[in-house]
Amino acid sequence: MALEPFSRSEALSLGVELELQLVNTHDFDLTPFAQDMLRLMAQTPLPGSVVPEMTSSMIEISTGICHSAKDVIAQLTPIRDALVRCADKLNIAVVGGGTHAFQQWHEQRIYDKPRFRELSELYGYLSKQFTIFGQHVHIGCPSADGALLMLHRMSRYIPHFIALSASSPFVQGQDTQFDSARLNSVFAFPLSGRAPFMLSWNEFGHYFERMTRTGVVRSMKDFYWDIRPKPEFGTIEIRVFDTPLTVQRAAALAGYVQSLAAWFLQEQPFTPSEDDYLVYTYNRFQACRFGMDAVYVDPATGDHMPLREHILMTMSQLEWHAEALDATEGMAQLRTDVEASHNDARWLRERQGQERLLAEVVRQAALRFRGEHG
Numbered sequence: 001m002a003l004e005p006f007s008r009s010e011a012l013s014l015g016v017e018l019e020l021q022l023v024n025t026h027d028f029d030l031t032p033f034a035q036d037m038l039r040l041m042a043q044t045p046l047p048g049s050v051v052p053e054m055t056s057s058m059i060e061i062s063t064g065i066c067h068s069a070k071d072v073i074a075q076l077t078p079i080r081d082a083l084v085r086c087a088d089k090l091n092i093a094v095v096g097g098g099t100h101a102f103q104q105w106h107e108q109r110i111y112d113k114p115r116f117r118e119l120s121e122l123y124g125y126l127s128k129q130f131t132i133f134g135q136h137v138h139i140g141c142p143s144a145d146g147a148l149l150m151l152h153r154m155s156r157y158i159p160h161f162i163a164l165s166a167s168s169p170f171v172q173g174q175d176t177q178f179d180s181a182r183l184n185s186v187f188a189f190p191l192s193g194r195a196p197f198m199l200s201w202n203e204f205g206h207y208f209e210r211m212t213r214t215g216v217v218r219s220m221k222d223f224y225w226d227i228r229p230k231p232e233f234g235t236i237e238i239r240v241f242d243t244p245l246t247v248q249r250a251a252a253l254a255g256y257v258q259s260l261a262a263w264f265l266q267e268q269p270f271t272p273s274e275d276d277y278l279v280y281t282y283n284r285f286q287a288c289r290f291g292m293d294a295v296y297v298d299p300a301t302g303d304h305m306p307l308r309e310h311i312l313m314t315m316s317q318l319e320w321h322a323e324a325l326d327a328t329e330g331m332a333q334l335r336t337d338v339e340a341s342h343n344d345a346r347w348l349r350e351r352q353g354q355e356r357l358l359a360e361v362v363r364q365a366a367l368r369f370r371g372e373h374g
Contacts, residue, residue: 009234069255098242252330
């Protein structure tokens with residue numbers, strides 16, 4: 001099977017997808033109301049789309065094409081507000097975060113859609129364990145070869161994305177000691193992790209054809225890579241972010257990605273190589289486990305430094321680009337959190353330390369998502 005042509009898109013254009021939790025308002029456990037939410041949401045004209053996800057307690061929202069972080073928040077806010085109104089009608093709540101704090105995966109129901117049923121048959125219990133919630137950021141690339149170059153440059157910053165978005169410290173009622181435990185579930189799937197190192201779309205097409213001949217792969221959707229090309233959109237899709245607790249943070253993270261991409265395009269700061277991946281898995285683990293307190297190993301020099309310092313150094317390099325893209329407000333918000341070694345995972349732990357009741361933590365997270373103080 002041949003790989004579809006890479007569509008041309010505007011450089012640095014953005015798209016954001018958020019997978020969200022649906023919880024009841026009795027004990028704040030997950031509740032299978034996706035179909036009802038989709039029915040109600042279909043009655044309101046909105047940018048982007050609202051679609052089901054693997055299990056019936058999940059829903060995914062997405063923006064249309066955006067050109068800045070301000071465009072992202074301008075689209076996510078009315079979608080968020082509509083979700084809240086619909087949830088109120090159903091007496092449920094919508095929550096961000098990469099995992100639900102205490103749901104039991106075996107209680108989840110696969111959403112009745114052919115692809116989800118097929119995946120359930122293939123992956124067994126892993127499909128229900130995939131009741132996890134991520135943010136995906138698309139960045140527009142005008143050419144196919146340029147998209148692969150962008151993908152491999154972005155790979156050095158995967159630990160940044162994980163630590164900045166980490167919001168999944170709790171799994172099935174337990175503190176995992178990871179800031180992002182969500183990604184441990186993703187790693188269980190075949191064809192997860194890093195994309196193969198190729199800088200030519202023609203070479204990537206040959207790889208795709210070889211993979212489809214094995215019968216393991218039928219489309220790009222079968223690759224669960226941390227970053228993957230999306231030829232139908234003309235983008236690369238970064239998939240390691242946990243869903244943040246607020247749409248404001250989701251937009252700020254998109255602005256960070258866009259500022260990085262502008263830096264790559266305009267300054268060509270480095271040429272990626274296969275050697276970048278020597279420490280890739282280690283850096284990714286460090287960010288998942290320790291968040292802002294992780295160690296970052298520079299793949300070019302082998303130097304070790306606090307991840308927090310590497311993020312702050314990078315943000316300083318991006319200041320001009322963030323200003324040009326009108327992303328300074330979100331970048332300032334992220335910088336303040338990095339300086340304080342704070343992220344959503346820490347907020348969740350702080351709430352649990354105070355409340356000693358995960359249901360109350362989820363309730364406060366639901367208030368936070370709707371724009372009220374938790």
